[in-house]
Amino acid sequence: MTPRPQPAPVPGSAADRPRRHTGPTPRTEAEVWAVLRQIPDPEIPVISITDLGIVRSVTLTGRVARVTITPTYSGCPATGAISLAIELALADAGLRPVLETQIDPPWTTDWLSAEGRAKLRRYGIAPPHAAGPDACPRCSSPNIRRVSQFGSTPCKSAWQCDACLEPFDYFKCH
Template identity: 50%
Template sequence: MGETGTMTSFSPSTGVRRTGRDPRPDPGWCRPVEEGQRAYRAAASVVDPEIPVVTIEDLGILRSVEVDGDTAIARLTPTYTGCPAVLAIELAVEAALRDAGFEPRVERVVSPAWTTDWITPEGREKLRDYGIAPPAKASNSIRALFGETEVACPRCGSGETARISEFGSTACKALYRCEACHEPFDYFKCI
């Protein structure tokens, strides 16, 4: 708890939440909110080591950041349990929070499981600009679950594409080829 007996939490879905044990008005109420936002921004700036153009916020991996005194607690949900980048991301978040002046703590949250639906619109656009086709359909689509997905080429926009391999540069991506421009590209699979 901070000096006033309060704790702040910040997440993109809930915003800032202030809870406290001290019922008296807190004359410094802005400081905890600013600290929570500063901690969140620091963690949110961490880029994915496998796709360096998107942040963990863009991918929806960062669930929340809570500030308790000098400690910032970041909650992350890995894209999948066996993802080799999980430890690298957690260490990068710790470093970012430490650089921002906090004592870092990272907690791995596995429920609910991450889904490609959590990728932000900005993240999808960044993937496309980088040459990776973002997930085409909602993760709960029966067609997406069985790999019957129409994928547009991120380079020319053509829908005339063919899957070359179920696995691309990483396990969460499939390798496709555009029949119009003949370029290969990764497709971020629906999960």
């Protein structure tokens, strides 16, 4: 008699991976926020998801952490990866994550934190701006032009600075 085949573990699910060593289980909403601040954006790991400004609210009831996020736009392919990263980080911290998505009001680039903007610039990525990038993130020259609608990821477009001649990415959204 052949053994019954075991169901394959779902790749990336919390069950098939060891729990990472983390600090004590958060007991306050501020401590949950601290966990979320450690989660890098999947497309642009230099900024965290809280820098990106997509976490709307956090409530903690016992061990149940309810987190509401607003995708940068509906249908954004990074949203699934972000939701999974939040669930895994909270599960690792000993919490039971409950994720909710709120699409109204929609995310705007204004929600990107000042720290997030500074991190993008340090990383050589022009932060989002209503009318497109206004200056080269390296030399601050306004003599810039777009060379491609898509940069290293679909969230970015490729630009060129005519002053320092450096190419740079512009963060559009997700």
